[in-house]
Amino acid sequence: MKSIFRMLSTALACLWLLGAYSATVSGIGDDEAPAGFGNLTNGLVDQATFDHVREVFEERDDIKKGLGPVYNAQSCAECHQTPVTGGISQVTELRAGHFNGTSFVEHPGGSLINDRAVDSSIQETVMPGYEVRTLRTSLNTLGDGFVEAIDDQTLIDIAANQPDAMRGQVIHVPVLEAPGMTRVGRFGWKNQQASLLSFSSDAYLNEQGVTNRLNLLENTSNGRYVSTAPFDIVPDDTPCAPVLLAGTICGEDPDDDISEFATFMRATMAPPRGAITPDVTAGSEIFDAIGCKTCHVRDITTAPIHMPINGGTFEVPAALASKTIHPFGDFLLHNVRTGDGIVQNGGQSTRNKMRTAPLWGMRTRSRLMHDGRSLTPTEAILRHGGQALGATLRFVFQLNRSQRRQLLAFLGSL
Numbered sequence: 001m002k003s004i005f006r007m008l009s010t011a012l013a014c015l016w017l018l019g020a021y022s023a024t025v026s027g028i029g030d031d032e033a034p035a036g037f038g039n040l041t042n043g044l045v046d047q048a049t050f051d052h053v054r055e056v057f058e059e060r061d062d063i064k065k066g067l068g069p070v071y072n073a074q075s076c077a078e079c080h081q082t083p084v085t086g087g088i089s090q091v092t093e094l095r096a097g098h099f100n101g102t103s104f105v106e107h108p109g110g111s112l113i114n115d116r117a118v119d120s121s122i123q124e125t126v127m128p129g130y131e132v133r134t135l136r137t138s139l140n141t142l143g144d145g146f147v148e149a150i151d152d153q154t155l156i157d158i159a160a161n162q163p164d165a166m167r168g169q170v171i172h173v174p175v176l177e178a179p180g181m182t183r184v185g186r187f188g189w190k191n192q193q194a195s196l197l198s199f200s201s202d203a204y205l206n207e208q209g210v211t212n213r214l215n216l217l218e219n220t221s222n223g224r225y226v227s228t229a230p231f232d233i234v235p236d237d238t239p240c241a242p243v244l245l246a247g248t249i250c251g252e253d254p255d256d257d258i259s260e261f262a263t264f265m266r267a268t269m270a271p272p273r274g275a276i277t278p279d280v281t282a283g284s285e286i287f288d289a290i291g292c293k294t295c296h297v298r299d300i301t302t303a304p305i306h307m308p309i310n311g312g313t314f315e316v317p318a319a320l321a322s323k324t325i326h327p328f329g330d331f332l333l334h335n336v337r338t339g340d341g342i343v344q345n346g347g348q349s350t351r352n353k354m355r356t357a358p359l360w361g362m363r364t365r366s367r368l369m370h371d372g373r374s375l376t377p378t379e380a381i382l383r384h385g386g387q388a389l390g391a392t393l394r395f396v397f398q399l400n401r402s403q404r405r406q407l408l409a410f411l412g413s414l
Contacts, residue, residue: 033146033323035272037084043319044267053264054085056257063118066252069231070114070124070221071209079138083364086142086268092135095342096126104343104351108223111342112206119231122221134340136189137372140361143270148196149302149320152184158330166294166387168332171346176214178311186331189370191355192344195310200261211236211251212258270325271361274413283410286403290394295356296328329358337385362414377411
């Protein structure tokens with residue numbers, strides 16, 4: 001049924017994008033990316049298609065649909081739902097490993113320790129000897145279609161223009177849908193993914209335990225293979241149902257939900273700004289003056305229409321092309337002395353680096369920084385050291401009480 005709906009909705013979307021849509025959403029048709037928390041499409045697809053892929057993103061899986069054997073959530077929306085589907089949440093995941101004095105060594109089965117299992121006998125736990133441990137908060141995905149549409153060179157140029165002492169690290173990571181190809185990473189706390197389809201595939205496997213056409217090998221339980229009955233009853237060699245993927249193995253995802261997850265994220269609006277008051281305006285200038293803007297970059301423009309990205313598997317569509325976004329982030333890795341010691345796709349040099357947190361939508365978050373341990377903006381600022389130490393010292397020693405209040409007002413408007 002999903003496959004039939006997908007084909008019909010794709011045809012309707014094509015007609016709609018050719019001229020049937022009138023720009024009723026603020027921002028569509030000009031250079032600004034549309035922003036809002038209204039569960040509305042950004043123009044990539046029509047509203048009916050958007051509502052459908054959002055429902056797939058929200059759909060809860062169970063064991064009969066491939067959930068587990070070890071997992072963290074039953075749907076994408078469990079971790080991405082504040083204030084609307086696709087946003088951030090209070091949910092964290094657990095990662096662990098060991099530092100041998102030279103290199104990071106993954107925990108058996110990988111650094112991700114799944115918090116849930118379909119049977120108590122295969123519950124994952126952190127094993128003795130793996131002292132590197134961290135929590136990771138779920139990330140906002142609203143507006144990520146625009147982030148995906150940023151040209152690699154734009155991110156490379158941002159890094160090149162930063163002062164040496166504050167320069168972010170660019171890493172190239174595999175694009176799962178384009179075997180052998182890499183792209184500048186931009187998604188995840190370690191920039192471990194570069195495309196939304198890769199991100200969807202990785203999350204479906206690692207967070208829900210559902211194998212799919214880009215990740216057909218089930219996770220283990222602390223390194224122990226458990227992908228047999230009674231723990232796992234759905235075969236991993238199921239062909240894809242969609243006509244466009246005939247002959248492809250989709251594993252436990254025969255309807256190719258990962259493509260619909262990607263479409264949903266690509267079609268979301270960016271997080272909007274809150275009210276702009278005189279204090280917010282003044283705080284914005286202070287934000288720039290003390291050096292926060294170096295890493296929390298205000299304005300980034302996406303690639304032009306039809307530019308091939310993701311190893312040539314996707315072309316930037318009109319709805320995402322040449323749009324200015326305001327993420328207040330550079331999508332680069334930095335060492336601000338809060339690194340979690342975990343290595344993913346970036347190699348050992350990234351062990352104590354994290355992606356700059358994009359601040360758009362910050363006012364919707366009750367827990368800040370990668371581990372959620374900072375509960376106020378002030379606490380988060382004071383944790384910044386390393387490459388961000390200069391900005392932190394200016395916040396502490398150069399701002400008076402009124403200026404700090406204005407800066408916090410500005411952050412509260414993001």
